[in-house]
Amino acid sequence: MLRLHDVTKEFRIGAFGGKSVTAVKDVSFEVVPGEVVSLIGESGSGKSTIGRMILGLNPVTSGSITFEGAPVRPGKEYYRRIQGIFQDPFSSFNPVFKADRVFAMIKEAYYPAVPAPEWSERVATALRDVRLNPGQVLGKYPHQLSGGQLQRLLIARALLLDIKLLVADEITSMLDASTRIDVLNLLAELKTRGLGVLYITHDLSLGNYLAERTVVLRRGGVVEMGPTGQVFGDPLHPYTRELLSAVPRLHEAWDDAVPVDACLYHERGASGGLLEAEPGHYVACARLATC
Numbered sequence: 001m002l003r004l005h006d007v008t009k010e011f012r013i014g015a016f017g018g019k020s021v022t023a024v025k026d027v028s029f030e031v032v033p034g035e036v037v038s039l040i041g042e043s044g045s046g047k048s049t050i051g052r053m054i055l056g057l058n059p060v061t062s063g064s065i066t067f068e069g070a071p072v073r074p075g076k077e078y079y080r081r082i083q084g085i086f087q088d089p090f091s092s093f094n095p096v097f098k099a100d101r102v103f104a105m106i107k108e109a110y111y112p113a114v115p116a117p118e119w120s121e122r123v124a125t126a127l128r129d130v131r132l133n134p135g136q137v138l139g140k141y142p143h144q145l146s147g148g149q150l151q152r153l154l155i156a157r158a159l160l161l162d163i164k165l166l167v168a169d170e171i172t173s174m175l176d177a178s179t180r181i182d183v184l185n186l187l188a189e190l191k192t193r194g195l196g197v198l199y200i201t202h203d204l205s206l207g208n209y210l211a212e213r214t215v216v217l218r219r220g221g222v223v224e225m226g227p228t229g230q231v232f233g234d235p236l237h238p239y240t241r242e243l244l245s246a247v248p249r250l251h252e253a254w255d256d257a258v259p260v261d262a263c264l265y266h267e268r269g270a271s272g273g274l275l276e277a278e279p280g281h282y283v284a285c286a287r288l289a290t291c
């Protein structure tokens with residue numbers, strides 16, 4: 001459904017744009033219907049840039065992104081099938097519009113011919129699907145709703161569009177623990193209906209909870225990817241191990257970070273790319289620059 005092939009993104013920086021920073025380097029992966037793929041990595045590793053390119057908010061510098069076989073084409077038809085939800089739900093709402101206005105705008109743009117009573121029923125169903133009570137949220141301004149309620153409203157809006165892919169960028173990081181689990185369970189339920197989700201997070205435990213497959217990014221490049229159980233249960237790249245060793249555990253001291261200095265795959269021909277260490281489980285050489 002969604003396919004990234006050797007995607008690279010460079011940003012021009014500096015006073016006259018004379019320098020550039022490579023935010024994403026040669027990234028390839030897929031998301032298929034009914035699957036959650038988590039994109040994890042430290043701050044600045046390029047996760048959001050990848051999400052923004054998929055959503056057509058930033059152009060790719062080289063490589064390609066295709067959705068259902070066609071290139072990214074930002075516009076009404078594209079956003080009917082792909083939606084993004086971001087970390088701060090308050091920034092996605094106009095503070096002077098009540099929640100029902102959000103849905104009215106969807107109707108005006110995409111479903112003008114649907115009679116008002118039928119539309120109201122569709123909105124109520126979408127809200128109930130995300131476990132919101134229509135009577136309690138529709139007449140409210142964003143500041144009268146919680147972060148968790150606003151995230152659910154955004155998911156309900158996406159459901160009304162009958163999207164195929166959701167790009168969820170750190171959508172639970174501003175939520176308290178119980179609301180976070182509610183939203184994660186909601187995403188898990190949506191995937192059973194065939195929705196694909198790219199779940200961007202720096203929280204490994206959330207990715208582990210939700211995702212069928214995991215892509216680990218470091219400095220813009222993929223260092224490891226594969227079925228989540230394999231990536232988390234048998235991490236091959238020193239950076240993945242370092243990330244896992246940094247996950248806090250109750251009643252346990254943190255392990256010392258594992259330095260990313262070993263070249264595990266140099267002898268096995270992983271230079272410059274990813275090696276398939278076991279079926280579907282790919283890992284990069286830890287010293288690509290010097291291999």
Ligand SMILES: Nc1ncnc2c1ncn2[C@@H]1O[C@H](COP(=O)(O)OP(=O)(O)OP(=O)(O)O)[C@@H](O)[C@H]1O
Nearest residue numbers: 011013021023042043044045046047048049050202
């Ligand atoms: N518009 C931009 N102009 C210049 N550099 C940018 C721009 N957007 C992102 N970058 C740079 O690209 C790199 C990747 O940023 P990105 O936001 O994708 O990382 P991230 O993994 O999502 O980080 P975080 O978890 O902190 O959100 C960073 O070095 C960032 O400074």
